[in-house]
Amino acid sequence: MKQQVRVSSSNDINWTTGVCKNLRMPATDLTAISGLFSRATFRALASARPERAREVARRVEEAVPGAAEMSLGDALDNALRIMAKQYRNEYVFKNSLVDRIVFGRHNPRTASALLELRAGSSIADVVIVNGTSTAYEIKTDLDDFSRLPTQIRCYEQCFERVVVVTSPRLASRVLAVVPDHVGVSALNKRGSLSEMRAPAPGIGRLTQTGMFGLLHRQEVLNILRRTRGYEIDVPPARLWQRTQDLFLGLGVEFAHVEVVDQLRVRGIRAADPAGVMPRSLRAMAYEVPLNASEARRAHAKLIAPTASFLN
Template sequence: MRSLVLNRFFTQYIFKELINMNMNSVYKTIINDYVKDSDKKSNSEIIKDIYSYMLKYYRNEYIYQNTIINKLLLGKHSLNTTTALTQIPISKSKADFILINGKAVVYEIKSELDTLERLDKQIKDYYKAFKYVTVISCEENFNKLYDLYGNTKVGISIFTKRNTISNRQAPICEENYLDYKVIYDVLNKKEIDEILLNYYKKLPTVSIVFYYKVCYELFKQIPMNVLYTMFLKQLKKRNKIDENIFSKIPYELKSLIYFAKISSKDILKLEKFLNSNYGG
């Protein structure tokens, strides 16, 4: 299917190539197939055209993720108080999107291009590390989702045909399945050390061979209600981005740049690329 090439476009690899002025074959192919009068347009205009096409005809995971960034992170919250995470391994699943402010909500994206086949297993995995889970999907899937999760603690949101996010069922706190080991594995070593240091006021002095095991034994002795707050505090420190820089990023690229962790130098390169004409 020719449109599958669109899945490859809004990725960090492609954009790093483009901002370094290495014209990319995926970009060329998409322009040839989906953009009219490209020689007369800037790269910024072309990207808007590609995004508009996908918004109408090919709403893949990136379109959903970018909409959540724009409508929820930026529209309802702020970069100063809220952190977004993506592709976080939780047990045997990967969370598409997590939004953390006063609480943390896992958003499992099921676009028009996805099936609901693994959804129940994914939700069960997410509840091992987070208290709130919402499934976000298209209008066509609402009845299926309501049959599965209506009047449960799982939230249901719909990415409407008007490209808004409609909250049809708010997620309710579920803390019965929180699992020490799953939470432990979400964190990196620095974050684990900070939690243990904050709680015990010192770190274990054992050889590196036994360090992981000893840390976990200490970790699981922290009361879950205390630990969960510390867990979210650590995750909120991830993905910090300068609000002034981010405000200059076009709507279509917000999600891509938010998760890219690119430098100020790369932002300047991006601006130069966007402002330049595709046709030279």
């Protein structure tokens, strides 16, 4: 059944399977909506303190038209739809990549996402590992391109493929300034990703030093134990240098296979929490890992009516 909520004489929101249409939000409201998709909000939903969820629900109810008539998760989904049409910030791009690639093109049981992963002197917005490694650098209409050459140089030493994701308006400009081996995709206002140019594989551009920098200490030890039978044989103060020296002795292609396996295991821990979250929070589930009890608490709150927190 379609329900219409009158916002003003000129704007309607048509609620059909939770889809928000034909609504223009004031800039102040868009700022409030974008603030809902933060690490602090996600941690509040996972918290055992009920007052933190009430505060989130109050903010959602104030920012999202019609939120009181739907679940908290559905209200957040509608909030992200509004942003996708009118204020496509970095989170909109991140969530679209995770939703459409990890949960669409691949499977969260076999593909993993890592967000805000340091790669050399840069930080990759999204990295997806699924038998290989792909770094996604997001350039929204709000960004400039001044750091893009440096970012690409860092990523191509760490990941086999590099893709710049931008808006349709900027896609031709990106194609003109990035190297031919870098892929370019455009995210439109409907949330669809269009591949303007596929990324070229680049094992030959990888370096052992770049890949080593992606790993946690235990991941390095896992690789060296499996490939070299290594057990710790130096004091803690010398362990980093010792393991780096051993890792640099691995062949590039061989090392990449091992690094992909470790990154996949790291990212796949978020598959269960991400799978039960509303689609608008899938990227957040990878960015802010939750343990099992935190994920259950967040899920219970997100399926509850927004109004139930406001009484």
